[in-house]
Amino acid sequence: MTSFNWNNIFLNNYGTPTIELVxxxxxxxxxxxxxxxxxxxxxxxVNALGHAHPAVIDAVSKQIRKLSHISNFxxxxxxxxxxxxxIAISNLDAKVFFCNSGAEANEAAIKLSRRTGxxxxxxxxxxxxxxxxxxxxxTGQLAKQKPFKPLLSDVQFIDINSKSGVRKIKRKTxxxxxxxxxxxxxxxxxxxxxLKAVRAKTIKTKSLLVMDEVQTGLGRTGKWFGYENAGxxxxxxxxxxxLGGGLPMGAxxxxxxxxxxxxxxxxxxxxxxxxxxxxAALATxxxxxxxxxxxNSLNMGELLIKLxxxxxxxxxxxxxxxxxxxxxxxxxxxxxxxxxxxxGLLLNAVTEKTLRLAPALIVNIEQVKRCxxxxxxxxxxxxxxxxxS
Numbered sequence: 569m570t571s572f573n574w575n576n577i578f579l580n581n582y583g584t585p586t587i588e589l590v591x592x593x594x595x596x597x598x599x600x601x602x603x604x605x606x607x608x609x610x611x612x613x614v615n616a617l618g619h620a621h622p623a624v625i626d627a628v629s630k631q632i633r634k635l636s637h638i639s640n641f642x643x644x645x646x647x648x649x650x651x652x653x654x655i656a657i658s659n660l661d662a663k664v665f666f667c668n669s670g671a672e673a674n675e676a677a678i679k680l681s682r683r684t685g686x687x688x689x690x691x692x693x694x695x696x697x698x699x700x701x702x703x704x705x706x707t708g709q710l711a712k713q714k715p716f717k718p719l720l721s722d723v724q725f726i727d728i729n730s731k732s733g734v735r736k737i738k739r740k741t742x743x744x745x746x747x748x749x750x751x752x753x754x755x756x757x758x759x760x761x762x763l764k765a766v767r768a769k770t771i772k773t774k775s776l777l778v779m780d781e782v783q784t785g786l787g788r789t790g791k792w793f794g795y796e797n798a799g800x801x802x803x804x805x806x807x808x809x810x811l812g813g814g815l816p817m818g819a820x821x822x823x824x825x826x827x828x829x830x831x832x833x834x835x836x837x838x839x840x841x842x843x844x845x846x847x848a849a850l851a852t853x854x855x856x857x858x859x860x861x862x863x864n865s866l867n868m869g870e871l872l873i874k875l876x877x878x879x880x881x882x883x884x885x886x887x888x889x890x891x892x893x894x895x896x897x898x899x900x901x902x903x904x905x906x907x908x909x910x911x912g913l914l915l916n917a918v919t920e921k922t923l924r925l926a927p928a929l930i931v932n933i934e935q936v937k938r939c940x941x942x943x944x945x946x947x948x949x950x951x952x953x954x955x956x957s
């Protein structure tokens with residue numbers, strides 16, 4: 569770590585980092601002490617093409633030499649092209665709004681739902697949709713909500729993959745917010761059957777189905793969007809993280825009658841659709857397509873699941889593609905995370921017993937094998953030291 573005192577200059581919302589990363593290439597990063605790591609977190613599922621990808625560097629460099637920012641008083645070609653590209657890869661009859669983060673995308677979806685004339689929202693227990701007041705209101709984690717109450721009052725939480733949850737969707741429900749895989753909730757997937765049942769019920773009650781694809785979108789699950797595995801069509805899709813190729817960008821795709829709900833002046837974003845970031849997003853999608861990274865995500869995910877399931881001390885591996893949760897039998901996930909870091913692997917303890925893996929979509933077989941080896945060695949090391957939860 570550099571000589572400055574972190575605690576004197578930053579608010580304490582993150583705690584104090586123990587390492588400072590200074591550069592990276594692909595799936596490999598280096599810290600300020602010269603230590604090398606395999607990055608299997610990717611900035612929390614952000615760096616779809618890894619670090620310093622030449623296509624992103626080239627796109628950003630060319631655009632920033634021409635036009636850096638203009639606001640939404642004026643049109644810009646990269647944003648137009650990106651909106652068209654998102655509509656094309658989603659195969660939705662949609663319109664697009666750009667913002668800067670997943671929380672902002674979900675806030676926009678909440679506001680959109682108010683335009684239906686209804687107020688009641690449904691979200692899932694253990695969900696995560698952001699930390700702004702609206703998105704936090706639909707985040708089903710009491711520990712995150714409690715310090716900031718009162719939040720939005722008309723929110724009801726359901727268990728995913730439950731018939732009782734589907735039954736709670738009523739005609740008074742403005743929108744249902746779901747993640748195809750609950751990333752922060754322990755990497756827990758919704759079943760295809762559950763998503764189909766929710767879609768059928770929301771059509772019946774004329775409620776919006778909002779699929780939060782912030783963590784699962786743009787190829788991470790082996791498809792462009794996680795909900796595609798269930799064969800459903802949502803009313804709203806929220807995106808961020810991987811969309812900007814490492815730069816901050818969010819978006820919502822709105823379909824059907826809902827795409828006419830917003831009127832001029834009812835929502836906006838100063839930086840939304842910034843031409844530099846839109847150029848990075850276009851380059852990212854282009855590489856995913858040209859290098860067939862959807863297939864690579866699926867194949868490398870299947871290999872990770874196979875290898876990690878063979879490790880003693882692992883109960884199960886959940887998820888799909890390259891968003892995986894490794895459930896530990898008895899050890900504290902944080903202890904294993906820290907031991908992995910010592911051995912040159914970055915991942916994170918997303919819950920008390922679950923490690924989250926979200927490497928770049930370009931990850932290869934050798935890196936996947938090395939990740940599995942380090943997790944195995946880390947578990948053995950923590951067991952040997954006697955650190956159990």
